[in-house]
Amino acid sequence: MSRRGPVTLPVxxxxxxxxxxxxxxAVSGGPRRGIARLAEQEEIDAGEALRELAAFPARSCTxxxxxxxxxxxxCSASAGCPVADECPFARRGDPAAIARSHTARFIxxxxxxxxxxxxxxxxxxxxxxxxxLAALVERSGRSGPEAPPRVRTGLAVxxxxxxxGGPFGATGPFLAxxxxxxxxxxxPPGSGRGDRELAPVEAWLRRATAHDAALVELR
Numbered sequence: 001m002s003r004r005g006p007v008t009l010p011v012x013x014x015x016x017x018x019x020x021x022x023x024x025x026a027v028s029g030g031p032r033r034g035i036a037r038l039a040e041q042e043e044i045d046a047g048e049a050l051r052e053l054a055a056f057p058a059r060s061c062t063x064x065x066x067x068x069x070x071x072x073x074x075c076s077a078s079a080g081c082p083v084a085d086e087c088p089f090a091r092r093g094d095p096a097a098i099a100r101s102h103t104a105r106f107i108x109x110x111x112x113x114x115x116x117x118x119x120x121x122x123x124x125x126x127x128x129x130x131x132x133l134a135a136l137v138e139r140s141g142r143s144g145p146e147a148p149p150r151v152r153t154g155l156a157v158x159x160x161x162x163x164x165g166g167p168f169g170a171t172g173p174f175l176a177x178x179x180x181x182x183x184x185x186x187x188p189p190g191s192g193r194g195d196r197e198l199a200p201v202e203a204w205l206r207r208a209t210a211h212d213a214a215l216v217e218l219r
Contacts, residue, residue: 006172007123010213012114013177015042017214019110020176023069023167029058039106042113048102052088061087063098065164067176072098072169089168099169107170111216122204126173126217130158132201133187139198140188154186172217184209 015038022034032053039046058064060083063075070089075081075098077090084090089098098104124132134155162173175183184205192198208215 006125006217006219008126008129008172008215008217009123010116010208010211011111011216012116013180013212013214015110015114016174016216017176019107020067020167023107024066026053027056027058027061027064027069029056035106038110042110044106044109044113046102046106049106052101052103055086055088057083057086063090063095067167068164069103069167070098071165072096073165096169101168104168104170107167108218111171111218115218116208116211116213122200124201126162126215129201129215130155130162132198133158133183136187136191136198136202139195140191151186154183157182166217172219174214174216177212177214180205180213180215181209 018034019038022032022038026032026035032050035046035050035053038044039049056070061070062081063070063072065071065074072095075090075095077084077087077093077095081087081090081093084093089101089103091097137151137155157179158175161175161179164173166172166174187202187205190202192200192202
């Protein structure tokens with residue numbers, strides 16, 4: 001699939017969740033069997049990624065984060081990190097190297113293998129998708145001053161996802177299947193009706209939810 005710049009696409013929700021769970025276990029110093037199993041299922045060579053994860057000084061890393069594995073934005077390798085020299089990800093004290101690691105390449109390859117069919121017209125960067133969600137909620141007429149706070153729950157979930165980023169910086173922000181379901185549940189039905197830009201986005205969200213998809217920004 002050819003793409004220009006980052007686009008948020010639906011990927012199979014169960015494999016994506018399995019990847020997040022496997023990364024959580026591996027970067028916490030736990031078993032790496034989950035990564036090996038996913039690699040075998042998708043016929044991806046994960047040997048170097050497994051070696052990186054085995055050498056990772058998990059207990060001392062300040063960039064370790066649940067559901068993201070290692071967050072490049074929190075890496076202090078260039079600012080006095082005590083394990084920078086032994087870290088297999090931030091090589092030579094460069095936090096940007098995390099997104100170029102073998103582990104990041106494995107994550108990107110797995111995500112690419114599980115992309116579901118998606119209409120290109122609404123394959124948007126995550127930040128644009130987030131803006132479209134806000135427009136849908138506003139257009140519904142249910143987000144005024146008197147509206148209960150839960151109306152904006154979906155927007156809060158999307159905002160947290162954007163700030164969280166993607167695992168190892170291999171992808172952009174993502175919504176796991178359960179998060180996407182929560183987001184879609186707080187977009188009132190028919191919010192995009194009559195708008196040629198928002199109507200396809202709303203329909204796309206409903207279809208992705210029905211297919212138990214996750215939304216992941218791929219580059």
